[in-house]
Amino acid sequence: MWQTCTIAQIVEQTPSIKSYFLRLSKPFTYMAGQHADVRLTAPDGYVAMRSYSIASAPSASNVIELAIERLPDGEVSPFFHDVAALGDEIELRGPIGGHFLWPERPTAPILLIGAGSGVVPLMAMLRHRRDLTQTVPTALLLSSRTERDVLFGDELLLLETADPNFELALAITRESPKRTTDFGRRIDSAMVTEVIGRLPRTPEHVFVCGSNPFVNIAADGALMAGLDASTIKTERYGG
């Protein structure tokens, strides 16, 4: 079940988030939206385990990407940021999760809403959609403190330019955004309604990921916009 993987690459994505590319010793197939569990063991046998969404697309590669945000008082995320180095071995098990999953052959529009590192499973979905050249209309509403804090920002902007069926809306909470299609405030219901309006039809799948308070506001916004509760899937990072 548990396997040892090796840190093959570390990329500083934002001031607080780094990507860790892990080479699996026992490659597995996974679906966009799933996560892996990571296990750290101290010399005295003490064990710490946490879940991390898989950011990479489910291609055939034996390297998966995790993107980990450093929480100042945390136990595991500061270890990754401050201690873990290239070539280190990490124990991992996965893939896990059978709910927060990109639909198999989507036709009806899809709305993705994330905050901070909550974009990780949504990124796996968008990369998967791109790899399969799916044309299902998709919008991503992504909240971050500043533009520098937008995880995968460059890739998302490129994707939006290249794909007429993909809409990106950033909600930047601590600066004024440069693009007129972005928002310079925290997420609210009006914002969710406006982004839904940029899709050609009512979305039938909504994926929301982030901290619990953020997810509650986003999911309530989708409900107030008239979407059915059964279409809304949430992943809460447990804060």
Add this chain to the structure above:
Amino acid sequence: MVTRGFFGRNSGGNEADRIPPGQHVVDHWPVLTAGPTPRIDTAEWKFTLKIGPRPVKVWTWSEFNALPQTKVTRDIHCVTTWSKLDTNWEGVTVDDILADAGVERPSDFVLAHCFDGYSSNVPLADLTSGKAMVALKYEGQPLPRDHGGPARLLVPHLYFWKSAKWINGLQFTERDEPGFWELRGYHIYGDPWREQRYTND
């Protein structure tokens, strides 16, 4: 395998024997839910006991609150590895619910059902003899919405996804029928002391 450079916060301290393998203690209370947080008006709240497809008794909020209320202090353990010690609950034990309905043991398996469509399966033996309740209060206050209010199941000796939030009924089933997470990769029973997190653990 020892992880290079990892020493851990070692949060267990004196309580180490109360913390199942792979768990760590938290003081706060994380929230994990698969969909929107439902808003449930106690005026509309109903709790239904079923044997198979057949409803045998339905309680309104006031009828349910008139059942004997029991207080317990328990440790709780979430599959995402946090544990919370000495949490205080108040509610109606499953024993008292069954007694009020005059139901004894129509089968050995139960599914808990919830307002949001969630469900979770628990063997009857894990719900009776004071092991479980439908909790209405947490730390003396009405149960917060985020944590399943107005009412959630409390089965503290199993991983906490079994303690279904926003519960609206219990159903006896012929066989042990997997619920929401049990159909989506999580263990059918979920004993934290045996680390039964995922399907084949």
